[in-house]
Amino acid sequence: MGQYVAPLRDMQFVLHELLHVEDELKQLPKHAEIDAEIINQVLEEGGKFTSEVLFPLNLSGDREGCHHDKTTHTVTTPKGFKDAYQQYVEAGWPALSCDPDFGGQGLPLVLNNSFYEMMNSSNQAWTMYPGLSHGAYECLHEHGTPEQKTLYLPKLVSGEWTGTMCLTEAHCGTDLGMLRSKAEPQADGSYKITGSKIFISAGEHDMSANILHLVLARLPDAPEGSKGISLFLVPKFLPNADGTLGARNPITCGAIEEKMGIHGNSTCQMNLDGATGWIIGAPHKGLNAMFVFMNAARLGVGMQGLGLTEVAYQNALMYAKDRIQMRSLSGPKAPDRPADPIIVHADVRRMLLTAKAYAEGGRAFCSYVALQIDKELNHPDEEVRKDAADQVALLTPVIKAFITDNAWIATSECMQVYGGHGFISEWGMEQYVRDARINMIYEGTNTVQSLDLLGRKVLQDNGAKLRKFGEQVKAFVEDNGTDEAMSEFITPLADLGDKVTKLTMEIGMKAFQNPDEVGAAAVPYLRVVGHLVYAYFFAQMAKIALAKQDSSDTFYKSKLATARFYFARLLPETAMLIRQARSGSANLMALEADLF
Amino acid sequence: MGQYVAPLRDMQFVLHELLHVEDELKQLPKHAEIDAEIINQVLEEGGKFTSEVLFPLNLSGDREGCHHDKTTHTVTTPKGFKDAYQQYVEAGWPALSCDPDFGGQGLPLVLNNSFYEMMNSSNQAWTMYPGLSHGAYECLHEHGTPEQKTLYLPKLVSGEWTGTMCLTEAHCGTDLGMLRSKAEPQADGSYKITGSKIFISAGEHDMSANILHLVLARLPDAPEGSKGISLFLVPKFLPNADGTLGARNPITCGAIEEKMGIHGNSTCQMNLDGATGWIIGAPHKGLNAMFVFMNAARLGVGMQGLGLTEVAYQNALMYAKDRIQMRSLSGPKAPDRPADPIIVHADVRRMLLTAKAYAEGGRAFCSYVALQIDKELNHPDEEVRKDAADQVALLTPVIKAFITDNAWIATSECMQVYGGHGFISEWGMEQYVRDARINMIYEGTNTVQSLDLLGRKVLQDNGAKLRKFGEQVKAFVEDNGTDEAMSEFITPLADLGDKVTKLTMEIGMKAFQNPDEVGAAAVPYLRVVGHLVYAYFFAQMAKIALAKQDSSDTFYKSKLATARFYFARLLPETAMLIRQARSGSANLMALEADLF
Incomplete structure (x- = not known):
């Protein structure tokens, strides 16, 4: 189905x-x-x-x-x-x-x-x-x-072998500084790694001939905390120099988790019992190296949210056109049938359009950031590379958290379109909701993303990266500010841009006095920035659509209506979010833990 | 666990x-x-x-x-x-x-x-x-x-027998007017009922000796639509006059559904193959009679949402005090341990307090409405009974939809407190989220509740019932308006009261021109009314807590902090909701169905 x-x-x-x-x-x-x-x-x-x-x-x-x-x-x-x-x-x-x-x-x-x-x-x-x-x-x-590249990369590129990231241990997920897995240097330059990892996605499976585990562990002389963590490559089968498979390495799956969703993926407890590994990058700099993986993974998680939003939308739309139930409040729309298709109902449309707008906004946003990564990696001009890198750094946590939160909202709305059938497994809608839920948690919870955005990406450089993005928005506002047809988009976009600037300064000032102000504002703040991004892209898309709204290609009519819906129904969330972000830390921190 | x-x-x-x-x-x-x-x-x-x-x-x-x-x-x-x-x-x-x-x-x-x-x-x-x-x-x-009461009620009261409501058929849930099950009158005053029902909770099970099904079906001479539906009592076993069990009635469970949650409850497809039943109430007036059941069930669903919110909160709180991860942004709070308990983090507190506030607000609200039902049923003064009945009618859809939506939010936040462990079944948190999801759907989807509130309960009597509730709020505002300590609660409560009045009038005016305006505003409107109710109760609770905040019973400190959190962090949702409700129907209705 x-x-x-x-x-x-x-x-x-x-x-x-x-x-x-x-x-x-x-x-x-x-x-x-x-x-x-x-x-x-x-x-x-x-x-x-x-x-x-x-x-x-x-x-x-x-x-x-x-x-x-x-x-x-x-x-x-x-x-x-x-x-x-x-x-x-x-x-x-x-x-x-x-x-x-x-x-x-x-x-x-x-x-x-x-x-x-x-x-x-x-x-x-x-x-x-x-x-x-x-x-x-x-x-x-x-x-x-x-040497590592020559031996391993072709196997990953061909897909013959797959990879994992082994970070989390039972007592530490977000706080990797506490991790305990140990790496003992060997005479041949390799390491023997011992420890136990949990929540390892695709940690063990039957799909590929070999699995390359990227494992975080501590060297014997490692400083405490997150500055004493190194990264190791630990293959399931030790490869011979020619790439053929050698001995089975003692990194094994002790159990797989039963979980809410993504049942088709194996979430493994991995035990390393003196497994052979090779260090990647410098000793104690493992988190740095792993951040390449984690940033890629965070964008990947955003894409998971986007993918689920799109497929949930497609199915809810099909159902809403097919299922008949009740009459339109403004009179029968299918008088020859015993009831109207439910797509005539305003609130069914609200649910569908929520998913449609979040899919289309997310698609524009993710594609934009992916293009920035291409520029960051390959543009001949260093300045352009640097600008692109800044945008990617700024927007990665927004992609991860905003898109996955939106996917949770959108998949749930699409499930609701099905009424009781949405709750029944065979219709497939409830799976999208369950699958969507993990994306808000793994690769750094969405709270961690919001702290990364507000604390590290925005406040640490006094808003420089954010300002760069804001200037882009401003330029668009100025270029289109006199176009009357665009005012329904430009006015709220410009207004939100100003509000983000003020909000950022206000939080920055408060954070000087009390660092908890950052934690208290971060989650609503990230969603405000997300909406600024979406408003910017929807305004641009509306401009293109306005120019072609009389075209025989009805795609543009649909795009324009979606942009209007976004501005009328989703952007107003910022009115709530800004109030929350400004409400300060006292309403969260005042109560003693024992009195909860 | x-x-x-x-x-x-x-x-x-x-x-x-x-x-x-x-x-x-x-x-x-x-x-x-x-x-x-x-x-x-x-x-x-x-x-x-x-x-x-x-x-x-x-x-x-x-x-x-x-x-x-x-x-x-x-x-x-x-x-x-x-x-x-x-x-x-x-x-x-x-x-x-x-x-x-x-x-x-x-x-x-x-x-x-x-x-x-x-x-x-x-x-x-x-x-x-x-x-x-x-x-x-x-x-x-x-x-x-x-006779029916004498034969059946004692068995339900003792719990010896259980009951069900058999409404939904595969092609109709919300739109019961389309239902097809048939009831043929028999010479002895009974009926032979034939048809197929789906989504029958507790339709078949092994817990009680007999099951009394309340079944909607059509008489042979029934008018079309919802005015041709009658209600029948169809026992699994036909009782003898002395209450002992007689023949097995052909109402059987053809299958049970696999679903997202509430796995412990049997959701049955029930087949009636000429099952014997007796009419309850007047012919063709089955929906009226069933509404007694449905209203009770809607309050019951609200209690399900409340119950899940409370238990999810308790568990998330326990975990947040126990789990250590990272340091507080304002410096270590448990310096002797390798990390702080996560309850030190502002956003963990936000998640916990969201659940706490929704549980405590919901508890006050539900208890208040339950007390109104007691008054509606048993007060000697007819006027008081009528007033109570009006409040119950007005607030039932709010209980059903607002509390279950809040439970979805709260259980999800509580699951998030657990990080990755929240997604793992054995910790139990993801079950609360899955179970909470059905409450937004059954007994009338939350969209149906919002249409019931705005269309039937508010606009149909020109806001009379709502005004009565508003007058209660106003009286409280006036009684406490001069108390400076209360101003942080009274000011936003009074403000929201005014806004609800204006919003209601505005939608009412627009609905005259275009009935779709009701459907377009109903869902955010219901949540605005829900917040008015919670703000009213939290203000009252804050007043009690303020008076006792220096008491040795720290309960009052906790209550006061929860009220402050509610006003600072949850009530601001109304800023979004009012904008959405006022945005009108065009942003939903303009797009042709084919262009979605």
Whole structure:
């Protein structure tokens, strides 16, 4: 039951009409040859693969889940997962945006990003297996030695091997400074690693020949806390120099978790019993190296939220057109039938449009940031690279938290469109809600993201990065301020821009006196910034749509209506958020813990 | 894992200090003998029963679920459920607030209400079995013939038999006017009923000797639509005149649903194959009679939301005091430990206080409405009965929708406090979120509740019922307007009261022109009214707490801090909601269905 069709038209709109990626990529020597045709072709193929191969395994994967054999420490993934992975590898999808030096196709990340949206719409639990590999690839690509790269990267690029990130231990998740896993240096330059990790997504499975674990552990001489953590590469099977598989390394799965959602992905407790590993990057600098992985993963989690929002929307829309129930308040719309399709009801439309606006806003936002990463990595001008890097740093926590919070709202609204059937498993809607819930937690909870945004990304440089983004918004406001047709978008956008500036200064001042003010404001603050970003993109999209609203392509009418809905119904959340963010820390901190 | 302790102190605060139930009940001849001691004793016993007998079955009941045998059409409930029900019956709990004429204990509903909160905190899925019986009892008590009452009520009161409500069919839930089940009159005054029902909670199970189904169906001469529906009593086993069980009636369970939550409750597809039934109330007036049941059920669903909010809060609080992770932003609070307990963090407190405030606000609100029902039923003065009935009518949809929406928010926040562990089944937090989700759907979706509030309860009498409630609020504002210590509560309460009045008039005017304006405003409107109610009760509670804040009983400090949190952090949602409600229908209705 259910459906998924890749939203190619909207993806093309975002990439070509909104972001002009072809022009942008021309400025990057590495991608100068990429044109719209190639992009559209990849999107189309990606749409086919994901809807035909991955989507049909989503509901069954959820119901079947993974199975752990305690004797052999092996994990069996749901029926069809392994075969789908084989098809994925054979089609060359893992290599899409990877470095040609290691067998990659060298396509831009902005394109890979759209493909990940499709994969996540089709099957988030499945997508996490290759998704983590991609993070491991990026981390090794940036911090690995030439020998490590030569030995491991081609296997990750081809998809022959997959990767994981092993950070969390039972007593520490957010607070990695407390971690206890130990790495003992060996005479041959390797390390013996001992410890126990939990919540390791795709930690053990049957889909690939080998698994490369990126493991955080402490060296014997390590300082306490987060400055004494090193990163190690710990393969499930120790590879021979020619890349063939050698001995089984003692890093094994002790159990898998039963959890609320993403049942198709194995969430493993991993035991390292003197497992052999090699250090990545400098001793005690493991968190630095791991942050490459974590930033990639945070963007990836945002894409998970976006993917679920889109697929939930598509299904709720189908149901709302099909299901008949009650008459429209303004008189029968389908008088020949016993009731009207529920899409005639205002509140059903509110629920659908909430998901539609969050999907389309998220798509524009994620594609924009992915393009900035391409620029950060490949633009010939250092200044441009630096600006792009600043934007990526600023917006990564917003992508992670804002999009996943919105996905929780949107999937729940889409489930509500189904009434009682939404709660029933076979309809598939409640799975989207359950799957969406993890995205607000892992890779740094959304509270951690908000502290990263407000504390590190905004206040630490006195708002410089935020100001840069604000100037972009201001320039757009000024360019369009005299266009009367645009005033319904420009006025609230300009107003919110001003409010964000004032709010940031106010919190910054208060934080000088009391650091708890940052913690007290961070979560609503992040959502305010998220809305500023969405208002900026919806205003731009509305401008394009306004110019083409009389076109025979009705896409633009739909886009314009969605932008209007966003400004009328979703942006007003900022009126609440700003009040919350300004309310200060006393209403949270005054009560003694014992009196709760 | 997990805990539940009945919040006796807060219940006593609400009943005795806020609502003065002892004084109120003295005015009702039926309950004039009830004093605080009896009330507290029942609460204490209820707390023991629910935390010792029901709570330990909650997690296991979720994991085991119900089992349906396709051959025998029987349903087995999770291990321990049947035995717990036996204990419940033996202790006389089903009879608590029932009519002594039929074996009841005749205690007030306001007390039964607190007991239901405890049951729902302990085990919502289990509580639905007796919960539906209570609705069936109320419906039969009001609309049954004397013979029906004599035969059936004592069995429901004792708990020997349970009840269900059979409304929904596959093609109609909200739109009962479309239902197809048929009732053929028989020579002996009974009916043969044929049809198929879905989503029948507790439709079949192994906990009681007999099940009394209240079934909606059409008579042969029935007019089309909702005015042609009659209500029938269809027992699983046809009783003999002496109450012993006779023949098995052909109303059987064809399947049970797999669903997101409340796994311990059997959600049944019921097939009626010429089942024998007896009409309740007048022909074609079945919906009227069923509304007694549905109104009771809607209040019951609100209590489910409240119960889940409370238990999720208790567990998140325990975890937040126990789990150490990171240091407070304002410096170490537990310097002798490797990290601080997470309750030091501002945003963890925000999440906890959200649940605390929604639990305490909901408790005050539900107890108040339950007391109004006692007055509606038993006050000697007709005027008072009428006023109470108006308040109950007005506030029932608010209880159902506002409390269950809040429970969804609160259980999710409490789960978030656990970080990654919140997503893992064995910790129990994700179950509260899954269970909470159904409460927004069944007994009329929350959209249906909001249309009931705005369309029927407010606009249909030109705001008369709402005005009555508003006058109560105004009187409180005037009585306390000069008290400086109260101004932080009185000012925003008065302001919101004015805004609700204006908003209601504005929507009323717009609705004259375009009925879709009601549908477009209803959902945010209901939440605005919900906040007015909570602001009113929190202001009253703050007043009591202010007067006793220096007492050695720290309860009052906690209450005051919770009220302040509510006004600072939750009430500001109205700034968003009012903008949404005022934004009109065009942003929802303009887009053609095909262009979504």
